[in-house]
Amino acid sequence: MTPVTRIVIVGGGPGGYESALVAAQLGAEVTVVERDGVGGAAVLTDCVPSKTLIATAEVMTSFADSHHELGIYVDDGTPGTLDRPIVGVDLNVVNKRVLELAQAQSVDIANGLRRAGVTLLSGTGRLDGPRRVVATLDDGTEQTLEADAILVSTGATPRVLPGAEPDGERVLDWKQVYGLTELPRELIVVGSGVTGAEFAGAYQALGSKVTLVSSRDRVLPGEDPDAAEVLEGVFKRRGMRVMSRSRAQSVERCGDSVIVRLADGQTLEGSHCLMAVGAVPNTSGMGLEEAGVFLKESGHIRVDRVSRTTANGVYAAGDCTGVFALASVAAMQGRIAMYHMLGDAVSPLDLKAVASNVFTDPEIATCGYSQAAIEAGEIDAHTVKLPLSRNPRAKMQGIHDGFVKLFCRPGTGIVVGGVVVAPRASELIHAVSLAVDLHLTVDQVASAFTVYPSLSGSLAEAARRLHRRDRV
Numbered sequence: 001m002t003p004v005t006r007i008v009i010v011g012g013g014p015g016g017y018e019s020a021l022v023a024a025q026l027g028a029e030v031t032v033v034e035r036d037g038v039g040g041a042a043v044l045t046d047c048v049p050s051k052t053l054i055a056t057a058e059v060m061t062s063f064a065d066s067h068h069e070l071g072i073y074v075d076d077g078t079p080g081t082l083d084r085p086i087v088g089v090d091l092n093v094v095n096k097r098v099l100e101l102a103q104a105q106s107v108d109i110a111n112g113l114r115r116a117g118v119t120l121l122s123g124t125g126r127l128d129g130p131r132r133v134v135a136t137l138d139d140g141t142e143q144t145l146e147a148d149a150i151l152v153s154t155g156a157t158p159r160v161l162p163g164a165e166p167d168g169e170r171v172l173d174w175k176q177v178y179g180l181t182e183l184p185r186e187l188i189v190v191g192s193g194v195t196g197a198e199f200a201g202a203y204q205a206l207g208s209k210v211t212l213v214s215s216r217d218r219v220l221p222g223e224d225p226d227a228a229e230v231l232e233g234v235f236k237r238r239g240m241r242v243m244s245r246s247r248a249q250s251v252e253r254c255g256d257s258v259i260v261r262l263a264d265g266q267t268l269e270g271s272h273c274l275m276a277v278g279a280v281p282n283t284s285g286m287g288l289e290e291a292g293v294f295l296k297e298s299g300h301i302r303v304d305r306v307s308r309t310t311a312n313g314v315y316a317a318g319d320c321t322g323v324f325a326l327a328s329v330a331a332m333q334g335r336i337a338m339y340h341m342l343g344d345a346v347s348p349l350d351l352k353a354v355a356s357n358v359f360t361d362p363e364i365a366t367c368g369y370s371q372a373a374i375e376a377g378e379i380d381a382h383t384v385k386l387p388l389s390r391n392p393r394a395k396m397q398g399i400h401d402g403f404v405k406l407f408c409r410p411g412t413g414i415v416v417g418g419v420v421v422a423p424r425a426s427e428l429i430h431a432v433s434l435a436v437d438l439h440l441t442v443d444q445v446a447s448a449f450t451v452y453p454s455l456s457g458s459l460a461e462a463a464r465r466l467h468r469r470d471r472v
Contacts, residue, residue: 007031010126010127011153011318013042014042014330015334017032019151022338022339024117026344032119033124033135035122038109041319045178050195053095098178125286130311130313147313151314151317152283152309152314153330154286170258170271180272185208187208189203191275191276192242194222199276201361214243219232224372227403230362230402243268247263251273292311307333307340323351328354353368353436355429357429365419365420365429366420373417381417382408385405391455402423402425403419406418408466413466414441415441445460
């Protein structure tokens with residue numbers, strides 16, 4: 001068998017650059033073709049920018065929600081204004097910082113790839129069969145790259161709703177919001193999935209009047225229902241207008257305003273509209289099907305658990321596969337692909353061990369089996385849910401919303417999943433992720449020391465609640 005030595009990666013997002021590092025470490029000759037900048041959308045227009053924006057919003061929300069309870073006030077010198085903290089946001093400064101951090105992260109990743117010996121080409125790649133990539137470079141020239149194996153990691157782009165095409169000024173997709181120099185006065189967010197909920201919560205915290213339009217019964221229809229209920233309640237308490245079972249039909253710009261028309265005939269007026277109605281994979285016009293790569297009806301690339309496509313020697317990773325729209329999953333898919341194609345030890349992708357997070361306030365973190373899977377009979381599991389309002393550290397910090405939930409197998413007590421709704425839930429879920437990945441029992445989780453007082457103490461308490469005498 002001829003060893004794989006030449007690898008071409010089309011797309012430099014998390015799936016692409018992480019796989020390039022692994023392949024270079026294993027001794028392969030690696031070339032990455034990327035059109036927008038190393039790091040892809042995750043670094044330049046998605047994860048890094050949005051979470052940087054949200055970080056500013058979190059500061060605003062933390063202060064607004066708890067300054068009275070914690071005894072903090074802001075005095076601007078005007079009599080009778082202690083109940084009105086003078087805190088504001090300069091969105092131009094915020095977005096400038098957002099873009100600078102994203103660009104700096106992209107440069108850091110690119111430098112790391114070069115140090116590892118990876119060749120970077122700025123341009124667009126297309127397959128010319130399963131063993132060749134033709135790169136159209138930024139200067140208009142073409143370069144043909146022979147490959148022993150190819151990884152496609154081209155990501156996805158915002159879906160456009162006919163009749164609601166973004167103009168980049170008043171009607172925006174989630175890549176265009178960082179061009180705003182002034183805070184939207186009245187923002188209408190169409191779409192209540194993860195992206196819509198994150199931006200709706202962030203802009204509300206920054207000071208916009210926000211209306212969230214959801215075509216489903218509730219916000220975050222794909223998340224744990226208890227968690228979604230908590231978040232929707234928080235949104236409404238903070239003044240957000242949440243319109244459920246409302247489908248946007250069109251968006252029209254009228255001068256300095258936008259008009260959103262709903263399917264039931266209602267109209268909404270605001271200063272800006274953010275379209276967050278999903279994404280479509282960047283797979284068209286790449287020669288994939290001609291090379292033997294099967295595309296689903298949605299345009300996503302079909303892959304197996306080691307990232308192989310239907311074409312021999314062609315692998316795929318990330319959002320273009322439709323497996324899980326998470327940077328961590330894209331990176332794992334890419335690493336697994338390289339281990340497999342280069343003959344190293346490899347474990348197939350296990351989606352039941354994936355940890356994910358919604359960066360709202362409070363955050364919603366999940367790992368392993370879900371409540372919906374348990375209720376659907378996919379797995380038999382016991383459940384314990386503890387509200388954070390009982391946690392001493394939460395009381396000290398003025399945290400009232402949130403909970404921890406753990407799922408374990410009856411009989412063995414092995415942890416199979418969990419949900420955390422809390423500030424920094426993305427940090428707390430790692431303990432659950434370790435338990436799921438290592439097949440720990442609730443008794444093992446409960447017996448590990450936690451700091452007192454701490455939010456993580458609620459995870460240990462939930463594990464203790466799942467202890468059963470019939471397992472002793």
